[in-house]
Amino acid sequence: MNMMNEAAIEKAVDQKMNTVPYKMIGKDVSVYYGEKRALFDVNLNIRENTVTALIGPSGCGKSTFLRTLNRMNDTIDNCRVTGKITLDADDIYDPNIDVVELRARVGMVFQKPNPFPKSIYENVSYGPRIHGLARTRAEFDEIVASSLQKAGLWNEVKDRLHEPGTGLSGGQQQRLCIARAVAVSPEVILMDEPCSALDPIATAKVEELIHELRTNYTIVIVTHSMQQAARVSQRTAMFHLGNLVEENDTDKMFTNPDDQRTQDYIMGRFG
Amino acid sequence: MSTSLLLLLVAIIGVIGYVAGSRRASVLANGKSSNLHSRPGYYGAYVGIWATLPAILVMVVWNIAAPTYINSTVRGEFPAEVQAESAATQNLAYGMIGAIARGLNLATPEEVAAIDAGGDVRAILAGKGVPLADQPQPYMIAAAKHLNEMNATSAMLLSVAVLLVAVGGALLAYRSIAARFRARNRVESVILVSLIVASSIAIFTTVGIVFSMASEAIHFFTMVPAHEFFFGTVWDPRFAAAGSGGTSGQFGLIPLLLGTLYIGAVAMLFAVPIGLFAAIYMAEYAGSKFRSLAKPLLEVLAGIPTIVYGFFALVTVGPFFRDLSAQMAGLATGNYQSFIQAQSVLTAGFVMGIMLIPYVSSLSDDIITAVPRSLRDGSLGLGATRSETIKKVILPAALPGIVGAILMTASRAIGETMIVVLAAGVAARMQLNPFEPMTTVTVKIVNQLTGDLEFTSPQTLVAFALGITLFVITLCLNIYALFIVRKYREQYE
Numbered sequence: 001m002n003m004m005n006e007a008a009i010e011k012a013v014d015q016k017m018n019t020v021p022y023k024m025i026g027k028d029v030s031v032y033y034g035e036k037r038a039l040f041d042v043n044l045n046i047r048e049n050t051v052t053a054l055i056g057p058s059g060c061g062k063s064t065f066l067r068t069l070n071r072m073n074d075t076i077d078n079c080r081v082t083g084k085i086t087l088d089a090d091d092i093y094d095p096n097i098d099v100v101e102l103r104a105r106v107g108m109v110f111q112k113p114n115p116f117p118k119s120i121y122e123n124v125s126y127g128p129r130i131h132g133l134a135r136t137r138a139e140f141d142e143i144v145a146s147s148l149q150k151a152g153l154w155n156e157v158k159d160r161l162h163e164p165g166t167g168l169s170g171g172q173q174q175r176l177c178i179a180r181a182v183a184v185s186p187e188v189i190l191m192d193e194p195c196s197a198l199d200p201i202a203t204a205k206v207e208e209l210i211h212e213l214r215t216n217y218t219i220v221i222v223t224h225s226m227q228q229a230a231r232v233s234q235r236t237a238m239f240h241l242g243n244l245v246e247e248n249d250t251d252k253m254f255t256n257p258d259d260q261r262t263q264d265y266i267m268g269r270f271g
Numbered sequence: 272m273s274t275s276l277l278l279l280l281v282a283i284i285g286v287i288g289y290v291a292g293s294r295r296a297s298v299l300a301n302g303k304s305s306n307l308h309s310r311p312g313y314y315g316a317y318v319g320i321w322a323t324l325p326a327i328l329v330m331v332v333w334n335i336a337a338p339t340y341i342n343s344t345v346r347g348e349f350p351a352e353v354q355a356e357s358a359a360t361q362n363l364a365y366g367m368i369g370a371i372a373r374g375l376n377l378a379t380p381e382e383v384a385a386i387d388a389g390g391d392v393r394a395i396l397a398g399k400g401v402p403l404a405d406q407p408q409p410y411m412i413a414a415a416k417h418l419n420e421m422n423a424t425s426a427m428l429l430s431v432a433v434l435l436v437a438v439g440g441a442l443l444a445y446r447s448i449a450a451r452f453r454a455r456n457r458v459e460s461v462i463l464v465s466l467i468v469a470s471s472i473a474i475f476t477t478v479g480i481v482f483s484m485a486s487e488a489i490h491f492f493t494m495v496p497a498h499e500f501f502f503g504t505v506w507d508p509r510f511a512a513a514g515s516g517g518t519s520g521q522f523g524l525i526p527l528l529l530g531t532l533y534i535g536a537v538a539m540l541f542a543v544p545i546g547l548f549a550a551i552y553m554a555e556y557a558g559s560k561f562r563s564l565a566k567p568l569l570e571v572l573a574g575i576p577t578i579v580y581g582f583f584a585l586v587t588v589g590p591f592f593r594d595l596s597a598q599m600a601g602l603a604t605g606n607y608q609s610f611i612q613a614q615s616v617l618t619a620g621f622v623m624g625i626m627l628i629p630y631v632s633s634l635s636d637d638i639i640t641a642v643p644r645s646l647r648d649g650s651l652g653l654g655a656t657r658s659e660t661i662k663k664v665i666l667p668a669a670l671p672g673i674v675g676a677i678l679m680t681a682s683r684a685i686g687e688t689m690i691v692v693l694a695a696g697v698a699a700r701m702q703l704n705p706f707e708p709m710t711t712v713t714v715k716i717v718n719q720l721t722g723d724l725e726f727t728s729p730q731t732l733v734a735f736a737l738g739i740t741l742f743v744i745t746l747c748l749n750i751y752a753l754f755i756v757r758k759y760r761e762q763y764e
Contacts, residue, residue: 070652072648072651075647075648075651100656101654103651103652103653103654104653104654107653107654108652110645110648110652114646116646116650116667116668117667117668126650126653126663126664127653127654130654130656130659130663131654177649180649181653184654
């Protein structure tokens with residue numbers, strides 16, 4: 001009886017997620033650093049307005065895959081990507097695609113909070129300024145305020161917008177970086193272990209924020225914490241040694257994974 | 272015993288002490304190293320230090336004290352009529368005694384006997400390669416012999432003392448070795464002291480330089496009023512003609528300072544943009560292969576002696592500018608009259624600028640590379656182009672460091688001499704045309720201090736006043752640069 005019940009719920013969840021359209025499609029994605037191959041023909045699709053968590057032991061290629069999604073790997077010498085990744089219908093590795101435009105559509109938040117050594121206001125208005133999203137002072141004020149509100153930082157910093165962003169606490173800095181990414185109005189936000197440098201309270205705030213952002217943005221998050229993946233994501237992908245092991249609804253992944261390796265990793269048998 | 276042999280002996284005692292000390296410690300350890308406070312090597316080093324360091328100290332002190340004592344003893348034995356003479360005459364006499372003493376050491380016993388018998392001392396010693404200015408007086412030979420005796424005694428006593436101290440120190444240290452003896456801490460504190468001594472040498476040297484310059488400069492200012500020097504607009508330090516005795520020159524600093532700053536500014540005008548652009552290319556765009564090739568090549572420029580740049584200016588750049596200006600004037604007016612002189616502010620500034628490029632680029636490159644990668648990623652991740660990232664994130668973050676680098680480069684430009692001598696001439700003029708020759712403070716320092724000098728005339732002493740002025744200017748620049756670098760350093764930490 002109990003078993004049946006669980007199976008029924010599972011199926012319902014599965015169906016619910018399966019109806020969500022794909023935002024990004026990765027087909028046979030491989031990444032090479034010089035001679036060394038870091039990713040092996042990964043086929044992973046990212047669903048719209050969904051939080052997708054990438055998990056796996058260190059060095060499994062999850063961050064590498066994340067960075068292929070907005071071509072941040074281009075900034076690394078002798079890194080080569082093969083396969084095809086599309087955003088909506090556009091092949092993002094098409095030579096005609098402007099990487100600058102792509103990164104405006106696919107924003108990124110990094111492992112360590114990295115605010116620019118500028119004021120909070122300038123940190124947030126940086127993206128809109130380079131992309132010409134606003135012209136008048138009032139428009140910039142508007143973007144800065146709404147971005148900071150979306151990042152849940154507004155009430156804490158509204159009286160000191162012109163103080164340096166580096167003076168905030170670690171958790172505030174990370175939310176500032178999220179506000180900075182949101183200010184460009186991206187469609188997808190990539191987060192590379194956004195909470196690994198934060199304390200539990202700041203982590204909780206960022207996770208809550210991820211929940212809220214999901215309504216407007218597609219989010220891909222790399223995390224080392226299984227609990228975090230379970231808390232914030234609807235879909236989870238498990239990487240191991242450069243291969244995609246399994247991709248599933250988060251609920252199913254953490255209760256009844258298809259692959260033995262996922263089971264082992266989640267149970268803490270390796271990693 | 273000669274000093275080098277003595278040092279060798281002390282070193283041997285030290286090595287023996289080291290070996291014995293570590294042996295004894297090993298024996299005490301009884302095969303279990305946890306019985307000892309420190310590793311056996313530290314015990315050995317402890318004994319070695321006690322064997323060598325005090326002995327060397329004794330040697331140093333002795334070599335300073337003994338000559339002073341001997342000197343005063345010999346002088347005390349001068350005949351009364353010599354002692355009544357001036358200090359300069361006494362110094363001459365003492366110098367002669369020293370020479371005779373050296374000659375006597377070289378002479379064979381027969382020759383010494385001949386000298387004692389009243390032979391021609393000058394001729395005999397000249398045969399030994401010791402020339403004497405004059406036929407020595409009889410008391411000098413006696414004094415020279417005494418000097419030799421005392422020197423021999425001193426050397427012997429020194430040898431005995433040093434060896435005793437070395438052996439004694441080694442024995443004492445050896446006996447103090449015990450299982451819980453903290454040899455490591457002692458040895459490390461000796462190392463610490465030597466590190467402190469090494470780092471204070473540079474500081475004390477700087478202080479010494481300042482004092483030596485300051486005393487001469489003060490001497491100068493007693494002859495020429497400070498306001499005439501600092502605010503004078505004419506540089507004309509006429510060398511006093513024989514008999515005139517007057518200080519008839521004019522020592523205005525302003526024309527020289529103006530030349531220094533002008534040429535320095537022109538040099539920075541060339542060096543800063545080129546150096547900075549090169550640094551940005553190297554740090555942000557160049558591939559690792561090109562970078563590993565080009566960066567050392569660029570830095571080779573910094574190793575070229577400045578006099579070579581001077582040749583370059585004199586032989587190539589100066590004539591090129593002159594001919595170029597002649598052609599330009601010819602095209603414009605039909606009159607082929609060059610308006611840039613071969614020696615000019617422009618030539619010197621240009622060549623000095625080339626010399627400074629590697630300083631600017633190398634320092635700035637290090638600073639730009641030090642900007643954390645995370646800031647770059649943050650900006651690129653927002654969809655900024657490389658160039659926007661550099662302009663809006665990296666340069667602002669690196670700016671304090673770059674300003675510091677530029678200020679340090681400026682202080683180098685101010686101190687540069689050889690290029691200016693060859694490229695801009697030595698004429699101290701007050702004017703603002705970059706195509707005319709001018710000169711700088713450093714060039715005039717060299718000018719005033721070349722040739723036969725008497726360190727009593729303002730014509731010579733002015734060099735020290737110039738030197739200390741320059742020193743203060745570059746010091747202020749460097750301190751300001753350090754201040755800026757410090758103040759903004761925490762920005763991205």
